[in-house]
Amino acid sequence: MLEVRDLSVKYGHFMALRGVNLTVQPGEIVVLLGANGAGKSTLFRTLSGLQRSSGGSATWNGTALTTGRPEFNVAHGVAQCPEGRLLFPDLSVEKNLRLGAFVHRRDASGTARELERIYELFPALVEKRGAPAGSLSGGQQQMVAIARALMARPQLLLLDEPSLGLAPLVVEQVFQAVQRVNNDGVSVLLAEQNAFAALGIAHRGYVLEGGQITLDGPQQALMTDDRVRSAYLGV
Amino acid sequence: MTIVLQQLFNALALGGVYALVALGLTLVYGVMRVPNFAHGGLYMLGAYLTYASLDRLGVGYVPALIIAALGVALLAALLERLIFYPLRDAPHVHPMIAAIGVLFFLEALISHPSVFGPDFKQIAEPLPGILNLGGVTLTWQRLLIIVASLLVMWGLNFFLKRTLTGATIEAMSQNREGARMVGINTNRVGMLTFAISGALAAVAAALVAPINAVTPAMGEVMNLKVFAIIILGGMGSVPGAIVGAFLLAFTEVFGGFYISLDFADLIGFTMLVIVLAIRPQGLFQRGT
Numbered sequence: 166m167l168e169v170r171d172l173s174v175k176y177g178h179f180m181a182l183r184g185v186n187l188t189v190q191p192g193e194i195v196v197l198l199g200a201n202g203a204g205k206s207t208l209f210r211t212l213s214g215l216q217r218s219s220g221g222s223a224t225w226n227g228t229a230l231t232t233g234r235p236e237f238n239v240a241h242g243v244a245q246c247p248e249g250r251l252l253f254p255d256l257s258v259e260k261n262l263r264l265g266a267f268v269h270r271r272d273a274s275g276t277a278r279e280l281e282r283i284y285e286l287f288p289a290l291v292e293k294r295g296a297p298a299g300s301l302s303g304g305q306q307q308m309v310a311i312a313r314a315l316m317a318r319p320q321l322l323l324l325d326e327p328s329l330g331l332a333p334l335v336v337e338q339v340f341q342a343v344q345r346v347n348n349d350g351v352s353v354l355l356a357e358q359n360a361f362a363a364l365g366i367a368h369r370g371y372v373l374e375g376g377q378i379t380l381d382g383p384q385q386a387l388m389t390d391d392r393v394r395s396a397y398l399g400v
Numbered sequence: 401m402t403i404v405l406q407q408l409f410n411a412l413a414l415g416g417v418y419a420l421v422a423l424g425l426t427l428v429y430g431v432m433r434v435p436n437f438a439h440g441g442l443y444m445l446g447a448y449l450t451y452a453s454l455d456r457l458g459v460g461y462v463p464a465l466i467i468a469a470l471g472v473a474l475l476a477a478l479l480e481r482l483i484f485y486p487l488r489d490a491p492h493v494h495p496m497i498a499a500i501g502v503l504f505f506l507e508a509l510i511s512h513p514s515v516f517g518p519d520f521k522q523i524a525e526p527l528p529g530i531l532n533l534g535g536v537t538l539t540w541q542r543l544l545i546i547v548a549s550l551l552v553m554w555g556l557n558f559f560l561k562r563t564l565t566g567a568t569i570e571a572m573s574q575n576r577e578g579a580r581m582v583g584i585n586t587n588r589v590g591m592l593t594f595a596i597s598g599a600l601a602a603v604a605a606a607l608v609a610p611i612n613a614v615t616p617a618m619g620e621v622m623n624l625k626v627f628a629i630i631i632l633g634g635m636g637s638v639p640g641a642i643v644g645a646f647l648l649a650f651t652e653v654f655g656g657f658y659i660s661l662d663f664a665d666l667i668g669f670t671m672l673v674i675v676l677a678i679r680p681q682g683l684f685q686r687g688t
């Protein structure tokens with residue numbers, strides 16, 4: 166279980182997160198809604214060990230994630246598909262995926278098995294496996310980014326705005342893939358501005374505003390909440 | 401015809417040396433995003449370590465080359481820890497100036513009378529003599545340079561393309577944040593890349609030392625050339641460094657032969673200016 170308690174993060178004097186509380190239970194998909202600059206990526210980067218926290222705690226099954234050492238967090242089952250994807254554009258799709266399994270580098274057979282599973286999950290990537298990742302379409306690159314995170318065999322998958330810049334049909338495909346991953350037992354924390362699609366697959370959700378959680382609840386409650394409807398569903 | 405072949409042969413040997421030194425510089429630039437102005441100093445140290453191993457330790461040429469490569473690799477990794485790592489978040493000018501300081505420090509240290517002194521040193525050719533192929537005279541040492549540099553480049557390519565550790569170097573140079581995200585220890589990759597760059601520079605120096613004199617200033621001269629090469633090829637590009645190295649070597653050798661040997665360096669840099677006027681990003685633009 167992911168447990169975030171009173172988490173604060175500062176950039177210099179600017180407080181990007183102010184005492185955030187949030188949990189993700191095993192097997193859940195939890196959506197984190199928030200406008201531009203709300204602090205979603207800051208939270209995700211902190212959970213990945215890429216950003217230092219200035220207060221509070223974040224633990225995964227009791228293990229502290231506020232280490233400042235991303236390799237530790239990945240090795241302990243928390244992998245992220247980041248905003249902007251951060252792929253290795255000149256390396257082949259398959260090499261990108263293999264690097265996703267870097268923390269399992271001593272387990273070649275496990276990585277080979279995972280690679281096969283990934284190609285079943287994203288059949289479109291099979292014929293692109295030798296192509297440079299940067300040559301793929303936006304949707305395909307998003308698939309590679311998710312697949313690369315999955316190659317770490319995470320128990321918790323952090324997805325930072327995977328629908329950004331994608332056509333509605335492609336967004337649907339991406340979210341279907343997320344749901345299948347979740348069905349295999351991976352917990353998912355999903356940051357989105359595209360609230361409609363995200364709430365469609367989520368069990369629960371939080372709303373982050375100005376670095377603070379202002380609202381949380383189960384999927385249905387958020388779907389029908391007036392504030393969510395006007396701010397994130399555009400109705 | 402034989403004269404052209406003769407020049408071709410000389411240019412290949414020179415290009416091989418340039419390529420080895422430039423490859424290390426471009427790898428380090430790719431990973432650290434900062435030009436290592438101390439690189440020429442590592443090359444110079446490689447030559448002196450070879451000389452010292454031969455002259456003071458009395459070992460053979462191949463062990464001397466290996467000692468030089470290992471010694472400079474270690475020093476380069478240390479340089480990453482002491483200079484580039486602490487300054488990683490400072491403005492880029494800071495590590496650049498620090499690296500220039502290291503270059504001058506190394507030069508002054510080697511020139512000191514109690515170390516090697518300012519005079520040039522000579523290394524005997526391990527394989528003296530020449531091979532005459534229909535009028536083209538090939539010195540064994542140049543042949544050795546060509547073969548050894550091609551072998552080292554092949555090995556480096558194999559390492560970068562076929563091993564996971566090699567892939568971490570390419571990954572980090574293409575997306576540093578992405579590399580951290582998947583759990584690659586970027587500190588370790590940085591040190592490793594520096595060590596490789598040092599070893600490559602030292603091997604190049606050990607190969608060319610028997611032909612050229614070993615002097616404290618040799619690093620500065622090489623610095624200019626390899627920076628020209630990686631700017632020409634595209635900063636951070638591996639194929640760019642190789643193509644740029646041979647292009648510069650061919651221009652220098654043929655320009656020096658057909659125009660004037662005195663102008664060989666000038667011709668090389670003229671070529672650089674012309675290429676950059678046409679392709680400011682260098683020959684091999686990198687993906688972002």
Ligand SMILES: Nc1ncnc2c1ncn2[C@@H]1O[C@H](COP(=O)(O)OP(=O)(O)OP(=O)(O)O)[C@@H](O)[C@H]1O
Pocket residue numbers: 176179181199200201202203204205206207208248358
């Ligand atoms: N490296 C940084 N240095 C200083 N301020 C930063 C830095 N990164 C983010 N911020 C600030 O922190 C706040 C939260 O940014 P963050 O990227 O976490 O928002 P976000 O919710 O992910 O937004 P978006 O939806 O646009 O991705 C913003 O005000 C941003 O300007």
Ligand SMILES: [Mg+2]
Pocket residue numbers: 205206207248325326
């Ligand atoms: Mg963001």
